[in-house]
Amino acid sequence: MPVNKKYYILTFGCQMNNRDSEIMAGLLEQEGYTQASAPEESDLVVLNTCSVRHSAENKVFGKLGDLQQLKQRHPELLIALGGCMAHVPESVQRVRPQTDIIFGTSSIKDLPRLVREAASREHKRPIIDVNTRPVVIGSELPSRRGSAVTAFVNIMYGCDNFCSYCIVPYTRGRERSRAVHDIIRELCELAEQGIKEVTLLGQNVNSYGRGLPEDIDFAELLHRAAAVDGLERIRFTTSHPRDVSERLIAALAQEPKVCEHIHVAMQAGSNKVLKRMNRRYTREYYLELIERMRAAVPGLAVSTDIIVGFPGETDTDFQDTLDMVEKIRFDSAFTFLFSPRSGTRAAAMQGQLPREVKQQRLLELNRVQYGIAAQKNKALEGKILQVLVEGTSKSDSAMLSGRSRSNHIVIFSGGKELTGRLINVRITEAKTFSIFGQAQL
Secondary structure, X not given: OXXXXXXXXXXXXOHHHHHHHHHHHHHHHHOOOEEOOOHHHOXXXXXXEOOOOHHHHHXXXXXXXXXXXXXXXXXXXXXXXXXXXXXXXXXXXXXXXXXXXXXXXXXXXXXXXXXXXXXXOOOXXXXXXXXXXXXXXXXXXXXXXXXXOEEEEEOEEOXXXXXXXXXXXXXXXXXXXXXXXXXXXXXXXXXXXXXXXXXXXXXXXXXXXXOOOOXXXXXXXXXXXXXXXXXXXXXXXXXXXXXXXXXXXXXXXXXXXXXXXXXXXXXXXXXXHHHHHOOOOOHHHHHHHHXXXXXXXXXXXXXXXXXXOOXXXXXXXHHHHHHHHHHHOOOEEEEEEOOOOOOOHHHHXXXXXXXXXXXXXXXXXHHHHHHHHHHHHHOOOOOEEEEEEEEEOOOOOOOXXXXXXXXXXXXXXXXXXXXXXXXXXXXXXXXXXXXXXXXXX
């Protein structure tokens, strides 16, 4: 029976969390909830949280403070906290007094039951369901997709790499892959619904298939996904450099539907730092990998993640990172200063650097990388790119926005009827963070 209540989901963190939030929304709507446009209009607020850095958790703590003021005015409001923070004991202790429900990444399917329990009884303590059993969420769960044009599709969960700075293996568990037939069924359903582009998601998609009864790897999955009628484009993220196989590079080169873009996290350019990070590759290996991929796939766009200020990082180590950035010339980079994450080995390492040193290095890294990005974007001016129109631009509601095959967001004028179409756009102006064009209709 419909409950005639409203929900609002606040999502923090990565694409995996965005996909989880879509499933949460689908589950709640199956229960009779409808989506609210703001927390103030809601009977239930769900915070889908991230723990990769303390700064991510601090955003959640701040939002919980705002919600407590709202709850004082509306005591019947339910507040649920899910995602990675639910697996961090000290974080759970801190949020307990401010929440009605705490649920982990393996308990998403139980959210409706937890909400019913919380709504049906007087309670002073939150209902907590943070099991650590390995779970693979398939296409059987309902979902409220955030776009009618593009979609995220989980192909695996968890991570086995145990990088010394990362808490993901502890919050999302060890690697487990979805059955290939389940993934392909979901892709076929999405294509039938009109979805044009999918992004295959995993903490390390390159290790897809390990542990499955079927002999399959990520390259083979890409080939099978490319055979799905109706899909126009396929993307994937994230790739660990150590597991980029020759078969994957060949699939990138051979499959027209697979976009010419790969996100492969370098993290550091110093071999000493890479070893302390437990990345299990060298700068020489990474540089040679990028060269092989670019030779096989002309025009391949490469994005990356880089951390500066890791414990023990010297000026020489940092210069090694800058040297790699200048040699490789990434199309884009997500850059971070190292933040000790309790529960990881790196947080207890000797050689923690002063914040002002880390900030200065981040500024210098961004100066170099932004300059490279501006030059590479400038080179696009006058060129015609194929763009999938995703809808109204977030930065200008009078314009449309779409994404090129190389993952550049392009802003241009046009009617909303173009949404969902693949069109050619001539680039008229390109800046560091903004690319503008003119539709060629």
